[in-house]
Amino acid sequence: MSDAAILNLVLWLPVAGMALVWALPESRPDKVRWATFWVMVLQFVLTVWLYLRFDAEQPGLQFATRLPWIPDWGVSYLIGLDGFNVLLVLLTAFLGPLVVAGSFSAITREVKLFHAMVFLIQFAMLGTFVAQDLFLFYLFWELMLVPMFLIIGIWGGERRIYATLKFVLYTAFGSILMLAAMIYLVWTLKTTTGVNSFAFADLYGVRLPVDAQTWLFAAFALSFAIKVPVVPLHTWLPDAHVEAPTAGSAILAGVLLKMGTYGFMKLGFPLFPEAAKLATPVVMSLAVISIVYGACLALVQTDIKKIIAYSSISHLGYVMLGLASLDLIGIQGAVIQMVSHGLTAAGLFMMIGMIYERCHTRDLAAYGGLAKILPLYSVFFMLLTLGAIGLPTTSGFTGEFLSLMGAFRAAWAAWEAGVSWPLWLVGLAVTGVVLGALYMLWFAQRFLFGKLKAPHLPIVDLTAREVAILGAIVIAMFALGLFPDEPMKKTELAARQYQQLVETGGSAFASVR
Amino acid sequence: MNAMSVILAMLPEHALLAGLCALILVEVAGGRGRTGLAVAFVAVAAATCAALALWFGGYAVAPFRGHFSISPQTEIAKAVILALALPVLLLSRDEFRDARFPLLLLSSLYGACLLVSSDSFLTLFLGLELMSLPVYVLVLLALQRVESAEAGLKYLILGGAATATFLMGASLLFGSSGTLSLAAFADALASPSPMTQAAVAMILCAFFLKAAVFPFHTWAPDAYEGASVPVTAYMATIIKAAVVLAVVRLFGKAEVTPQLAGLVALLPLVSIAWGNVAAIRQTSFRRMIAYSSIAHAGYLFFALLGAAGGRFQAVAFYVLAYGVMNLLAFSALPTGGDDAARDRIDNLKGLFRRRPFAAIVIGLAMLSLAGIPPLPGFVAKFLVFRNVMAAGHTWYAVLGLVGSYLGIYFYLRIIQYMFMSPDGAGVEDERPRRLAFGATLLCLVPVALLVLFPGWILGKF
Numbered sequence: 001m002s003d004a005a006i007l008n009l010v011l012w013l014p015v016a017g018m019a020l021v022w023a024l025p026e027s028r029p030d031k032v033r034w035a036t037f038w039v040m041v042l043q044f045v046l047t048v049w050l051y052l053r054f055d056a057e058q059p060g061l062q063f064a065t066r067l068p069w070i071p072d073w074g075v076s077y078l079i080g081l082d083g084f085n086v087l088l089v090l091l092t093a094f095l096g097p098l099v100v101a102g103s104f105s106a107i108t109r110e111v112k113l114f115h116a117m118v119f120l121i122q123f124a125m126l127g128t129f130v131a132q133d134l135f136l137f138y139l140f141w142e143l144m145l146v147p148m149f150l151i152i153g154i155w156g157g158e159r160r161i162y163a164t165l166k167f168v169l170y171t172a173f174g175s176i177l178m179l180a181a182m183i184y185l186v187w188t189l190k191t192t193t194g195v196n197s198f199a200f201a202d203l204y205g206v207r208l209p210v211d212a213q214t215w216l217f218a219a220f221a222l223s224f225a226i227k228v229p230v231v232p233l234h235t236w237l238p239d240a241h242v243e244a245p246t247a248g249s250a251i252l253a254g255v256l257l258k259m260g261t262y263g264f265m266k267l268g269f270p271l272f273p274e275a276a277k278l279a280t281p282v283v284m285s286l287a288v289i290s291i292v293y294g295a296c297l298a299l300v301q302t303d304i305k306k307i308i309a310y311s312s313i314s315h316l317g318y319v320m321l322g323l324a325s326l327d328l329i330g331i332q333g334a335v336i337q338m339v340s341h342g343l344t345a346a347g348l349f350m351m352i353g354m355i356y357e358r359c360h361t362r363d364l365a366a367y368g369g370l371a372k373i374l375p376l377y378s379v380f381f382m383l384l385t386l387g388a389i390g391l392p393t394t395s396g397f398t399g400e401f402l403s404l405m406g407a408f409r410a411a412w413a414a415w416e417a418g419v420s421w422p423l424w425l426v427g428l429a430v431t432g433v434v435l436g437a438l439y440m441l442w443f444a445q446r447f448l449f450g451k452l453k454a455p456h457l458p459i460v461d462l463t464a465r466e467v468a469i470l471g472a473i474v475i476a477m478f479a480l481g482l483f484p485d486e487p488m489k490k491t492e493l494a495a496r497q498y499q500q501l502v503e504t505g506g507s508a509f510a511s512v513r
Numbered sequence: 514m515n516a517m518s519v520i521l522a523m524l525p526e527h528a529l530l531a532g533l534c535a536l537i538l539v540e541v542a543g544g545r546g547r548t549g550l551a552v553a554f555v556a557v558a559a560a561t562c563a564a565l566a567l568w569f570g571g572y573a574v575a576p577f578r579g580h581f582s583i584s585p586q587t588e589i590a591k592a593v594i595l596a597l598a599l600p601v602l603l604l605s606r607d608e609f610r611d612a613r614f615p616l617l618l619l620s621s622l623y624g625a626c627l628l629v630s631s632d633s634f635l636t637l638f639l640g641l642e643l644m645s646l647p648v649y650v651l652v653l654l655a656l657q658r659v660e661s662a663e664a665g666l667k668y669l670i671l672g673g674a675a676t677a678t679f680l681m682g683a684s685l686l687f688g689s690s691g692t693l694s695l696a697a698f699a700d701a702l703a704s705p706s707p708m709t710q711a712a713v714a715m716i717l718c719a720f721f722l723k724a725a726v727f728p729f730h731t732w733a734p735d736a737y738e739g740a741s742v743p744v745t746a747y748m749a750t751i752i753k754a755a756v757v758l759a760v761v762r763l764f765g766k767a768e769v770t771p772q773l774a775g776l777v778a779l780l781p782l783v784s785i786a787w788g789n790v791a792a793i794r795q796t797s798f799r800r801m802i803a804y805s806s807i808a809h810a811g812y813l814f815f816a817l818l819g820a821a822g823g824r825f826q827a828v829a830f831y832v833l834a835y836g837v838m839n840l841l842a843f844s845a846l847p848t849g850g851d852d853a854a855r856d857r858i859d860n861l862k863g864l865f866r867r868r869p870f871a872a873i874v875i876g877l878a879m880l881s882l883a884g885i886p887p888l889p890g891f892v893a894k895f896l897v898f899r900n901v902m903a904a905g906h907t908w909y910a911v912l913g914l915v916g917s918y919l920g921i922y923f924y925l926r927i928i929q930y931m932f933m934s935p936d937g938a939g940v941e942d943e944r945p946r947r948l949a950f951g952a953t954l955l956c957l958v959p960v961a962l963l964v965l966f967p968g969w970i971l972g973k974f
Contacts, residue, residue, distance in 0.1 A: 070892075070968035073899070113865070113932075139886040146880060149925065153933045161929060168925060176918045180911045183895070183902050 003053055006046055007063040007079060010093065011130060013043045014123035018116045029111040033104050036115040040097035040122070047093035054086050056489045059497065061132060061201075070135070074186070074196035078133040083494025084266050085129040087335060087487055088258055091342045092125050094476065095254045098469050102350045103247040106357055107155060114155060118247065121147035125255050129262065134182055134198040137267075142175055144256065148248065155245040163236075163243035170236040174223030181219035185271070188212070204270055204501060213275035220268045221279070227260030230320065231290045234313050241309035242362070246353025249305065253312050254346030258338045261319045265334070269323065270501035277502065281421065283324045284407075288425045291317035291432035299439040303362050304355075307443050308348045311388065314432060315341045315400075321429055322403030326502055330406015331495040332488050337399025339487070340480060344387040344396060347473040351381055354466055359455040364446060368453035376462045378448045380470040385444045387477045389437040395480035404429060519576040522583045524563035525591050529623045532556020533616065540612045549612030550602065553619055557598050560622075564592040579694060580636045581627070586825055589974060590629045590758045593829060596959075597751050597836040598622055600952035604844055605743040607946055613654060617647035618747065625755035629762065633693045634683040637759065641679070641723070644755060645672050648748060652740040658853055664732075664739025671732040675722035682715030699767035716763070724756045724810045725803075727784035734795075737803035741852065745799045746843040749806045750836035757813040761828050766821045769904070777817055778909045784811030785913060789920035797856050798846070801923065802839070805882060808920055809835055812897055815913055819900030826974040827896045833970075834881070834889035837959050842878035844952035845871040861927060863936035872931040874953055877960070883924035884917055889963035896971070 001009075017039040024032050054062060064080030081089065100118060107114045124147065127140030145168050152164035189206045190196050197203075208216070226233045237257075241249050269276040276283075294314030301307045315337070322334030354377070355370075356362055371378040390396035407429065411422035462470070480487065520527070535552045568588035575582035598618065605614045624643025631637040649672065653665040683693070689708045690697040698716065701709040718729065725733035737745045769777050788808030795801040813835075816827040847860060847868065854860065865872035881888035894917065902910040963970060 068968070070971060072968060072971055075968070110865075113869075139891075142886045142891075146885060149928070150932060153929060161933060165922070165925065165929070169922060172921050173918055176914050177911075179895075180898070180902075180914045183899050183910070184907060187899070187903050 003050060003063045004065050004080075006050055007081065007130065008065055010043055010046045010050065010089075011079065011123070011126050013039060013046075014119040014126070017119040018123075021112055021115045021119065024112065026112050029108070032111050032115050033100065036118065037097055037100045039119075040093075040100050043122075044093040044097055047090055050081065051086060051090050051490075054081060054490055056083075056492065059493045064132070073135070073198070074190070075135040075198050076133055077136060078199055079127075079130040079136070080132050081130065082132075083491040084262070084335075084498070086490055087339050088129050088255075088262060089126060091258075091339050092122065092129065092255050094472075095250065095342065095346050096122050098346070098350070098472060099247045099250050099254075101465060101469050102250065102353065103245070104465065106246055106353060110154060114151070114247075117147040117150050118251075121151070121251060125251075125259070128259055132200050134186065134200065134203060134267075136198070137200075138175075138179065138182060141259065141263075142172075144259070145171060148252070148256070151248040151251075152240060152244045156243040156248065157245075158243070159239070160243045163239040166236045167240040170226055170233075171223075174226040177219040178223035181216040184212075185216055200266070206271070208272070210274050210278070213272040214278065217268065217272035217275035217279060220263070220271070221283075224260045224263035224268055225286075227263065228257060228290075228316050228320065229260065229313060230286045230317075231293050231313065234290070234294070237313065238306050238309045241312075241349075242303060242305045246350055246356070249309075249349040249353070250346040253308070253349055254342040257312060257316055258342060261316060261323065261334070261338055264320070265323055265331075265498060270498060273502045273504075280324055284321060284422065284425050287317045287320035287324060288429045288432075289317075290314065290320065291429050292435065295432050295435035295439060299435065299442070302364050304352050304364050304367075304443070304447065305349070305362050307364075307439065308345060308352065311436070311440065312341065312345050314436060315345070315388070317432065318400050318403040318429070321407045321426075325403075325407040325410040326499055327406035327410045328492075328495055328499060329402050330410065331498055332491050333399055333402025333404075333406055335491045335495070336395065336480065336484060336488065337403050340387070340395035340399040340477070343473055343477045343480070344384050344394075347384045347470060347477070348381075348388065350469060350473075351377070351384065354462065355459075358459045361455050364443070366453065366455050367447050368450045369448070370452075370454065370459075371448040372452050373454075373457070373459060374461045376467060380462070380467075380474060381448060382444060383474050384470075384477070385440050387474075387481070389440045390433065393478065393481045395477045395484070398481055398484040400433060404433070518574045522567070522572065522574050522576045523581075524567060525560040525588075525595065526623060526626050528556055528560035528563050529619050529626065532560075533619050533623075536612055536616050536619065540616075544612075549615050550606060553615030554599065554602050556619060557595055557602060557622065560626075561592055561595040561599070564588045564595060568592060575632070577636075580633045581630055582632050583630055587630045587762075590825075590829055591626050593833050593836070594625050594629070594751055594754055594758075595622065597754065597833075597840065598747070600840045600844060600955050601743050601747050601751070603948045603952035603955065604746060604840075606948040607848065608741040608743055609654070614651070614743070617651050617654070621645075621647040621651075621747075622751070625751060628755050628759045631759070631762070632695055634687070634695065635693055637695065637763075638676075638679065638683065640759070641756075642676065644752065645676075645723070648744070648752065651744045651747070652736055654741075654744070658739065660735070661739040664735040668732045668736040671722060671729075675719045675729075678715050678722070679719035682712045682719065685709070685712035685715065695763055696765060698763050699765040702764070702767045702773060703770070717760075720756055720760050720763075721780060721814070724753050724760075724813070725807050726780055726810045726814060727787045727807060728780075730784065730788070730807045730810075733807060734800045734803040737806075738797050738800045738856065740799075742799070742843055742846065745802065746840055749802055750832075750839050753806060753810060753813070754832035754836055757810070757828055757832065758825075760814070760817065761824050764817055764821070764824065768821055769818050771905075774818055774906055774909065778815065778906065781811040781814040782909065782912055782916060784808060785815070785916035786919060789916065789923070792920070792923045793926075795923075796858055798858050798861070799856055801858065801927075802842075805920070805923075806839075808916075809882075812894060812913070812917070815901060815909075816897045818904055818906050818909060819897070820904050823900045823903075826971065827893075827900050829974045830896055830971060831893040833959070834893040834963055837956050837963070838878045838881040838888070838890055841953060841956040841960065842875050842882075844949050844956060845874040845878075847871065848946060848949075858927065858930060861930045862934040864931040866936065874957075876928045876931060879924040879927045881960075883921050885921075887964055889960060889967070892963065892967045 061080035067077040069077045124144040131137040298310035319334045322330040387394040387396045390400040411426045414422045573584040628640030722729035792804035881890035884894045
């Protein structure tokens with residue numbers, strides 16, 4: 001089988017999985033769970049194969065499939081891997097089986113529907129990443145709302161209806177403006193160059209006047225910024241995270257939030273380079289505000305899930321900063337940071353889910369000294385915490401350090417050219433690292449150490465299944481921290497292309513096909 | 514006019530007429546209701562096939578020159594309208610046991626076919642009335658509640674007002690142009706004379722009323738709620754489809770100039786916003802669908818802003834996607850209890866636990882109506898807004914899209930009720946409905962095609 005066919009298989013496997021799950025009886029939930037798990041594992045194995053086969057030296061799309069789909073509009077089924085998405089696809093496929101395994105004991109009602117929805121969201125997320133056609137991208141982007149709406153709304157906490165409606169209505173508003181911008185963009189492409197196409201590679205070639213670019217960039221950026229989320233558009237996130245079941249939180253934090261930053265990287269900045277450059281001060285300021293404000297909010301939370309939720313806002317601020325810096329190191333750091341945050345945040349959310357299953361409260365004040373009775377749990381929790389605050393040798397360090405370094409290099413260059421504000425912003429962003437260490441360590445201290453306190457005792461330590469899940473995440477986290485070279489090489493060409501696209505405004509990019 | 518072309522070109526209409534005659538014979542012979550339904554179903558299916566055959570053959574003749582002509586376009590429009598009537602017939606079995614429903618439905622369909630093939634204001638009027646009159650009776654035919662009579666009367670009076678307005682407009686147009694040909698309307702659009710402008714406004718208002726566009730929509734919620742499920746389904750899909758397709762025919766090749774655009778866009782825009790907002794507060798499912806259909810009428814008329822060449826495609830595709838999804842929702846509604854109890858949205862609470870398949874089907878329909886990709890509703894909406902934007906009306910398109918955003922909430926609320934709420938109070942036992950299930954399956958086929966091969970279907974219009 002050719003590699004392109006394998007990529008298609010990876011993408012469509014969840015759909016087959018949905019059919020499989022639907023055919024199983026509701027009365028045998030374990031069968032449903034294991035079937036889902038093994039399909040997800042198969043998907044991951046295939047993705048690893050693709051990752052290994054991915055040639056870092058070759059620019060542009062690999063394993064591409066292109067089929068005409070709506071020829072009248074120039075829409076095609078165009079998917080493929082490139083340096084932008086290869087790591088994110090790997091991350092998505094990696095978290096898939098873990099999320100399923102993490103829900104074995106948590107999800108006890110509507111088991112079939114739950115697993116069908118996990119498959120559907122997996123399909124939508126992978127589709128969003130591999131789509132190389134704007135129409136297809138939008139299709140998957142919006143499709144994601146449906147399973148998430150149900151996952152939060154059916155298996156969520158007490159205020160789940162409020163949270164899920166807020167999530168959908170927020171995201172859908174951004175999408176509708178993106179849709180308008182998208183139609184305008186494609187129509188402009190058709191009228192100015194005669195090319196009737198939605199393919200990213202063709203759209204990079206559209207030359208728009210700056211004022212039109214500004215409008216379109218605003219529409220795209222709004223949609224992506226809501227998804228990231230960038231302060232002040234973040235208010236849906238704590239609600240959605242807190243009310244979602246563990247699997248929902250892990251998917252949200254692990255992959256969904258990365259769609260926003262991926263959107264900026266793949267579409268927002270490269271499609272509208274002039275407007276993006278004009279907007280850089282705004283984007284950078286908002287990124288830094290997200291870093292600092294998210295950290296401050298995380299500091300004062302008493303709900304353990306909210307701490308991690310707000311820390312996500314802070315961590316994705318680094319990604320935005322790295323992307324906006326247009327520095328090669330910064331861009332690669334941003335990609336690593338995306339993956340790293342996907343690992344640690346998903347891991348931490350699952351750990352919170354595990355303790356919640358045992359104690360049924362998320363109030364931090366109810367806990368203390370857990371290290372005394374839950375040694376295994378505490379070890380994993382500390383490891384993930386250290387990963388989240390970016391201790392050297394963990395992936396968090398690589399991601400944060402490189403993003404900040406890139407931003408600093410760009411800011412220094414600006415300083416030498418006589419512009420001083422970027423340097424101040426980067427300086428402020430560095431304080432976010434300190435704040436990050438502060439809130440996470442303080443959280444761990446109150447949670448794991450001190451006087452033993454728990455809603456009820458005894459609590460059993462991690463089961464073998466849970467250790468396996470967390471072990472996989474921790475290994476991945478250290479692997480990415482210790483050997484960042486290989487994944488970074490796979491993103492390097494894409495990072496260069498991105499940089500070039502934004503700086504030169506598209507002309508150099510005929511080769512991105 | 515020659516006999517051959519009359520026989521051949523009006524084949525779909527003849528099939529309906531034959532069906533009508535057969536129905537009367539069956540009724541006279543004292544046949545059972547089931548026979549009548551079967552006869553009607555066969556007749557409509559035959560008419561659909563005839564329309565498809567004529568479309569496939571690419572026939573374009575005018576059996577009554579200047580009044581009635583067919584072209585591939587009219588035939589595919591008829592095929593869509595007639596095909597949508599098939600599930601409606603299957604749905605009717607639960608509400609109507611005798612032959613009255615199929616009889617009235619067939620004559621109304623005859624009017625709809627006439628309407629989309631008309632070339633002059635005379636045939637247009639004939640078609641419009643032939644289509645509407647049976648529906649007034651159909652609304653009353655349910656008469657399971659006191660309000661049905663009120664709703665029927667309201668619909669009758671407002672429908673009469675629309676007819677009068679239409680006739681007034683047509684006669685003004687005749688007075689200024691001296692012709693009854695539909696082409697006079699397209700010319701009048703560009704004319705500065707106040708008389709023709711008044712005529713254009715009146716004719717448009719009449720169609721707005723028939724299609725329930727704000728502020729001429731007030732009859733729709735009452736009529737939809739008061740009528741029974743199959744009649745509501747018929748009004749929401751087929752009547753609306755035929756009316757808007759007739760307007761597309763009326764506009765012909767006329768382009769909507771920027772001066773005119775404000776006029777054409779304003780009411781549909783308000784309609785989109787108002788329908789979507791007012792639907793939020795409804796407690797009756799059919800009333801909610803009525804407001805949703807008011808919003809959708811807005812999108813349909815919005816399509817007129819597009820370039821003349823793409824209008825028919827946009828409207829016909831939209832009508833197909835919208836009609837199929839609406840019928841899908843109606844076909845899966847829970848039964849049990851009396852009509853008023855069944856119609857409450859609360860009745861849908863916890864439906865997924867009781868009947869998962871029905872809940873998923875209704876959920877799909879709601880998502881499609883809300884325009885969530887990759888469902889047909891999204892592709893249809895995309896087509897409309899793409900055409901509007903391509904014609905240079907960028908800001909109208911943006912406003913329309915923002916208006917469509919307002920609709921997401923109330924569609925999601927239905928899904929929330931079905932999947933996330935505990936069982937509604939007083940849910941009674943539900944009898945199995947084999948024919949309605951058949952209607953569901955019948956609708957799922959085009960839905961699957963529209964999702965998987967939208968490009969292929971678009972090419973057919």
